[in-house]
Amino acid sequence: MHETKETWFFSYDSDTYEYAGAVKAAECPDNATDIEPTGLIGPIFNIENEKWEGKTIADEMAKLAKSAKMSIDPDKQMLSSMMATMMKQEMRIQQLEAEQSGGAK
Structure with missing residues (x-):
């Protein structure tokens, strides 16, 4: 068969x-x-x-990835950058204040 x-x-x-x-x-x-x-x-x-x-x-995956990158809100990105800068400045102020108060002792 x-x-x-x-x-x-x-x-x-x-x-x-x-x-x-x-x-x-x-x-x-x-x-x-x-x-x-x-x-x-x-x-x-x-x-x-x-x-x-x-x-x-x-x-299609490349297009999705590209559109995801392009969809970042520029205002949110700028706000995030400003917040990071402010946090660094605040840490530096605290460091300088600690040095100054330590030097006054």
Whole structure:
């Protein structure tokens, strides 16, 4: 008895070519390919070039990281910087006062 080996195929919508899921089968079904859409968000199959296209996860993560950096409120950043400076000045004043009161003894 000959056993047929099944493999994974990746199906796409026949109208939009958007990824529609994975199917394990002995032969490639209609509107499917054995090319895996790895690392893509919302992949779309390009029939002419026989490849999946779409946004990469790495690109989207980079955009999110960039937008997170850009979303820092400049007023809050300035206030934080001013508070740090004031704390340093207060510590220096306390240090000078301690030195002065220690020297007066």
